[in-house]
Amino acid sequence: MGVLQHVQHQISSLNDLIKINNDRIAGYEKANESTNEIGLNLLFKEYIDQSKANVSDLKEYIHVLGGDPTDGTSLSGKLNNTWIDVKAAFGSKDRHGILADCERAEDVAKKAYRAALDDKELIWEDQQVVFILKKHLESLIVAHDTIKALRDAEVNA
Numbered sequence: 116m117g118v119l120q121h122v123q124h125q126i127s128s129l130n131d132l133i134k135i136n137n138d139r140i141a142g143y144e145k146a147n148e149s150t151n152e153i154g155l156n157l158l159f160k161e162y163i164d165q166s167k168a169n170v171s172d173l174k175e176y177i178h179v180l181g182g183d184p185t186d187g188t189s190l191s192g193k194l195n196n197t198w199i200d201v202k203a204a205f206g207s208k209d210r211h212g213i214l215a216d217c218e219r220a221e222d223v224a225k226k227a228y229r230a231a232l233d234d235k236e237l238i239w240e241d242q243q244v245v246f247i248l249k250k251h252l253e254s255l256i257v258a259h260d261t262i263k264a265l266r267d268a269e270v271n272a
Contacts, residue, residue: 125239126182128231129173132248133185135227136166136173142220146213155213155265162258169251176244214266221259228252 140163147159174184231237232248239245 121236121238122180122182125237125244126177126180128234128237129177129180129244130182130185132227132231132251133170133173133177134187135224136169137187139163139166139220139224140170142217146217149213150210152210155210158261158265159217165254165258169254172247172251176247211266211269214262214269217262218259218266221255221262225252225255225259228255 143159143163143166147156147163150156177184228248228251232239232245232252239248
C-alpha cells in the first residue's frame with residue numbers, strides 16, 4: 116500500500132468512526148425522546164455530548180491528514196434508528212427496552228473502534244491519533260457498562 120493509499124485508508128476509517136458517533140447521537144436523541152425519566156435524559160444527553168466531542172476530535176485529525184470529514188451516518192445506524200422508531204410507534208416505551216437498544220448501539224460503537232485500532236493495514240504512525248481512539252474507546256466502554264448495569268437492574272427490579 117502506497118503512502119497516499121495509506122492516508123486515504125486512515126481517512127476512510129476515521130470517517131467510519133464519525134458515522135458511528137453520528138449514529139450514536141441519533142440513537143440517544145431517539146432514546147431521549149422515548150422517556151421522561153430525568154436521570155436517563157441527563158445520561159443520554161451526556162452521551163450525545165460525548166459523541167459530539169468524539170466527532171470533533173476525529174474531524175480535526177482528518178483535516179491534519181488532508182481529508183474531508185463526513186457528516187453522515189452509517190446505513191446500519193439509519194436502519195437501527197428506523198427500527199427504534201417502529202418499535203416506539205407500535206410497542207411500549209419501557210425503560211428496559213430503551214436501555215437494551217442503547218446497549219446494542221454501544222456494542223456496535225465499541226466494535227468499530229476496536230476494528231480501527233486493530234486494523235493491521237492502518238498502522239497508525241501518529242501516536243496522537245492512537246491516544247485519541249483509545250480515549251474514545253475507553254469512554255465507550257464506560258458508557259456501555261453503565262447502560263448495561265441500568266438495563267440489568269431493570270430485569271432484577
